[in-house]
Amino acid sequence: MPWIETVPFEEATGKLRKLYDRVAGPEGNVDNIMMVHGLRPHSMEGHMALYKNVLHHTGNTLPKWVLEMLGVWVSALNGCAYCVEHHFAGLTRLMQDDDRAAAIRAAIEARDVEALPVREAERAAMVYAHKLTERPAAMEINDVWALKDAGLSDGEILEINQVVAYFAYANRTVLGLGCSTEGDVLGLSPGNSEDPQDWGHR
Template sequence: MNTWVPWIEIVPYDQSHGKLRMLYDRVTGPGNNVDNIMLVHSLRPHSMEGHMALYKSVLHHTGNTLPKWLLELVGVYVSLLNRCAYCVEHHYGGLKRLLNDDGRAAALRATLESDDLGGLDPREQAMLAYARALTLTPAETTAGHVHAMRGAGLSDGEILEVNQVTAYFAYANRTVLGLGVTTDGDILGLSPNSGDGDDWTHR
């Protein structure tokens, strides 16, 4: 049962119609569950549509070459830095599912929570150092952060992927934190079924 009390009005799934119902049907999980981060857009369906299109393009597109679990790791770290428990729990659930190794996932989370990245491999360290700078002190991000990622073996296209995931989570975290969104009633750890940009269903 969903006990979340939104800070703004929302339109529940069973009261939706027209374009909103169409969009809800595209993002539903099991039992017609719609994540609260999508429900909070319900008064402006066009912004839900834009949010989901951005999310799919940045995190779940077949054109990306970095492993999806690694992009989820960036998202969890950015969300921890922004103190967004909603996105931490959702995307840590996704990270665990993708890794299929609960011990490794827990160790990675503990590392992120400690904010001591020294035990990670050089690629992960460089990516997360960039994400940290861009999240906490964006105007102080330098070309040196990009050079470090390149030196750790990332292509420029992969650096762009890290940039976009970091920027997306800044948006998602602020959507959640600014409107009082919680995980009550959500099913954690789901992600889109495929990399198809038109397939938004979550399983």
């Protein structure tokens, strides 16, 4: 249970019930990170819109698994086990390569970017995410040039930046309110990237 009051799915009414219905999984499950917003439905609406557009929008060009990998990395750096477990499950499902996913997790847990079984561009993204997470005030133009030198476009750099920024928000929502994975179904995410308004978890 989180450290503040939440509203169970079956007790939700009005706008909150409509939002719960929008974010629910196949069995009507609502992730605890969304349910923790129950007393202020407008903040859940803002959270979900940000999450959907940053990680699950057809306008992104980086593969979803890369964005999920960045989310796992940032969450591990922030000590947010909730987001690590949720997004590692999503990463594994998207990659459809359990061995490679396990090797990514092992490298993240060891804080060893060089051990990641990924391309140089993705490794550069992880270096950028590490610095932005732990030393944001130290960022400089050369950090962005390192991404360009690795072959990433400015649009892709923006995607990376926004994933890091989103997880800073999500991690602090979870850690600051005592959110746990109890009762959650791990690894579900909004599957319909074509429709920003479709928040259903699959």
